[in-house]
Amino acid sequence: MTSVSPASQQAGRDAEFDAAGDPIGLFGRWFDDAKANEAELPEAMALATCGSDDMPDVRMVLLKSFDERGFVFYTNLGSQKAVELDQNNRAALCFHWKSLTRQVRIQGRAEAVSEDEADVYFATRSKQSQIGAWASKQSLPLQGRFDLEAQVAKYTAKYALKKVDRPPFWSGYRVAPLRIEFWRQRSFRLHDRRVFLRDNISQPDWKIERLYP
């Protein structure tokens, strides 16, 4: 039996990180590691937006799918984030996986997913979550918890015996990446930063840079 020492495992990981030419493939490997190691919500990511008032805003959302086209999350289309993305579709995402001491930062353009794609995803949600999507006027003022519960009761009754349609005001965005930065912790704060850049979304090749930590 051949045993692999921690030093050679580290060397293997270093070589893989150094050789990576495809950021989506590297993201996929890191996301698999996060799913195997992170105690809670490895798919949680901060989403930063900046609307026409020029005031940046940030909140957590959940990554629901990703591929070479980009990174998808779902939300209410009347929410503050959606209003800001309508005004300015430049967006940034940030993952931090504490168990791995790794961070991934993504900048790009947010585009609406297709109606079909949103329908397919909505159908996978639990019925309570589907009703929750109807019940919430996300980001609008709420007088009291009772008002929200009344909305939940209304839609629970409406859909008691039938399939819940996707609300027309609920869908997804795909952040098509122009810059993806991978950061991993190294000793003495001499961390690794590897950046993949391209000028436009249709460009298949990425320019690769390293940055001082």
Ligand SMILES: Cc1cc2nc3c(=O)[nH]c(=O)nc-3n(C[C@H](O)[C@H](O)[C@H](O)COP(=O)(O)O)c2cc1C
């Ligand atoms: C871990 C976590 C995951 C979340 N995932 C989502 C999500 O996928 N979609 C969503 O609309 N809100 C999600 N939220 C709630 C948002 O952070 C935010 O409160 C809400 O979307 C309203 O944001 P806005 O007013 O900026 O639009 C999540 C919150 C947390 C803490």
